[in-house]
Amino acid sequence: MNVYDSNRIYDIVKDVGFEKSEDQKNVDCYIINTCHIRDKAKEKVFHEVGRIKEIYANKKKPIMMITGCVAQAENQEILKREPYIDAVVGPQSYHKLSKILKNFNVNQKEDETEFDTIAKFDLLGKIKNSESKVSSFLTIQEGCDKFCHFCVVPYTRGPECSRPFKTVINEAEELIKNGAKEITLLGQNVNAYNFFENNREFRISSLLNELEKYSELKRIRYTTSHPVDMTDDLIECYSSNKKLMPFIHLPIQSGSNKILKLMNRKHKVEDYLDIHKKLMNINPLIKISSDFIIGYPGEEKTDFEQTLELVKYIKFINSFSFIFSPRPGTTAYKQQELDQSVSKERLIELQHNLFQNQINHNKSLERQEINVLVENKIKDQNKYFGRNEYFNSVIFEGYKSDIGKIIKVNIENSNQNSLFGKKKDKMKAA
Ligand code: SAM
Numbered sequence: 001m002n003v004y005d006s007n008r009i010y011d012i013v014k015d016v017g018f019e020k021s022e023d024q025k026n027v028d029c030y031i032i033n034t035c036h037i038r039d040k041a042k043e044k045v046f047h048e049v050g051r052i053k054e055i056y057a058n059k060k061k062p063i064m065m066i067t068g069c070v071a072q073a074e075n076q077e078i079l080k081r082e083p084y085i086d087a088v089v090g091p092q093s094y095h096k097l098s099k100i101l102k103n104f105n106v107n108q109k110e111d112e113t114e115f116d117t118i119a120k121f122d123l124l125g126k127i128k129n130s131e132s133k134v135s136s137f138l139t140i141q142e143g144c145d146k147f148c149h150f151c152v153v154p155y156t157r158g159p160e161c162s163r164p165f166k167t168v169i170n171e172a173e174e175l176i177k178n179g180a181k182e183i184t185l186l187g188q189n190v191n192a193y194n195f196f197e198n199n200r201e202f203r204i205s206s207l208l209n210e211l212e213k214y215s216e217l218k219r220i221r222y223t224t225s226h227p228v229d230m231t232d233d234l235i236e237c238y239s240s241n242k243k244l245m246p247f248i249h250l251p252i253q254s255g256s257n258k259i260l261k262l263m264n265r266k267h268k269v270e271d272y273l274d275i276h277k278k279l280m281n282i283n284p285l286i287k288i289s290s291d292f293i294i295g296y297p298g299e300e301k302t303d304f305e306q307t308l309e310l311v312k313y314i315k316f317i318n319s320f321s322f323i324f325s326p327r328p329g330t331t332a333y334k335q336q337e338l339d340q341s342v343s344k345e346r347l348i349e350l351q352h353n354l355f356q357n358q359i360n361h362n363k364s365l366e367r368q369e370i371n372v373l374v375e376n377k378i379k380d381q382n383k384y385f386g387r388n389e390y391f392n393s394v395i396f397e398g399y400k401s402d403i404g405k406i407i408k409v410n411i412e413n414s415n416q417n418s419l420f421g422k423k424k425d426k427m428k429a430a
Pocket residue numbers: 037038150151152153188189224225226227250251252253291292293322323324325326327
């Protein structure tokens with residue numbers, strides 16, 4: 001989402017005359033967009049500001065803004081600790097960026113950290129999305145009301161809020177006009193999308209089905225979803241929607257019901273298995289990835305073993321796993337942490353299993369012909385980059401004219417992260 005946000009921040013400030021610059025040493029304004037999900041983010045901000053201060057030691061100081069969730073969570077503290085910073089702007093106040101820049105006063109610190117999501121969405125709906133990538137992101141929902149005990153999102157992104165259906169579709173049309181062939185719908189709980197208008201309820205399934213109608217759009221994805229919001233209308237899309245990819249990122253966090261309860265996850269392992277079963281009944285080729293938190297306060301060996309069992313059963317691909325990071329302000333912050341060496345050992349074991357699943361999955365695609373949406377040429381190489389239906393990176397020999405198309409690629413090799421091959425006619429030429 002921060003990639004999407006950074007692009008939209010650019011669209012907003014472009015409106016008041018700013019241009020993107022690659023020349024870090026000669027800018028009028030720096031905007032550092034930040035993430036606060038795990039620890040150390042704040043220190044990274046101060047480190048980055050220190051680096052910029054050195055660059056500009058003998059030059060006119062650029063306007064220095066911190067945006068995103070670190071700005072939201074640490075607002076006044078940031079401004080007090082580092083006077084070089086001029087403004088902190090939280091994720092629901094980006095619509096105020098142009099006003100801050102227009103009225104910039106070097107002697108006045110700006111702190112814009114209200115949850116003004118509707119006003120922000122309103123402005124974003126009026127400003128064109130200039131992103132022109134084969135695969136583009138599109139935020140449909142922000143914030144969260146679920147309050148998992150480990151997570152800062154409800155405090156940094158604010159309450160759940162969905163963008164109007166029509167605004168999302170309009171922005172998708174802009175992206176398609178700009179050349180998007182794949183759109184990934186985004187939200188902290190993207191499948192909680194819920195918008196009411198004229199007595200009609202729009203859900204994520206409504207968006208998926210509407211987007212399917214655009215012939216130039218070839219693929220649709222969404223992330224990140226929550227098990228509680230995997231409703232039957234959404235699951236049904238995996239049968240009816242031709243453009244929805246057979247890959248879903250559905251975080252479970254732990255394979256132990258005890259830990260899920262302590263985390264306040266509001267679902268059990270059985271609920272997750274039920275969703276998995278429904279998806280497999282529709283299409284056994286659907287693949288799932290997940291997020292896992294290891295070393296959550298209270299996690300015993302048996303809880304961890306249940307997580308391993310789940311990983312062996314579901315065979316997740318492309319998953320993320322993290323050691324629990326205590327976040328100030330959350331319920332779990334002050335709880336007794338596990339011994340770090342135990343958590344690290346467990347993380348290594350879990351990742352070994354996850355990576356093995358990933359390697360096996362990638363190996364199973366070797367000597368197969370797969371469908372790849374070609375995104376770009378790889379810099380300084382005569383090779384191209386694209387993705388298959390399962391969002392695996394594919395690096396292959398092909399042609400520039402294939403960018404933006406779905407082509408057949410023969411996979412020759414693979415490793416944990418990528419697939420390597422040749423476009424079908426390159427095989428014949430070889
Ligand atoms: N809303 C999604 C869900 O509930 O499944 C997840 C979105 S969250 C922004 C992204 C991931 O960051 C989570 O799934 C979780 O695994 C990880 N995460 C969040 N807080 C964390 C913490 N305090 N320590 C470690 N990992 C954390």
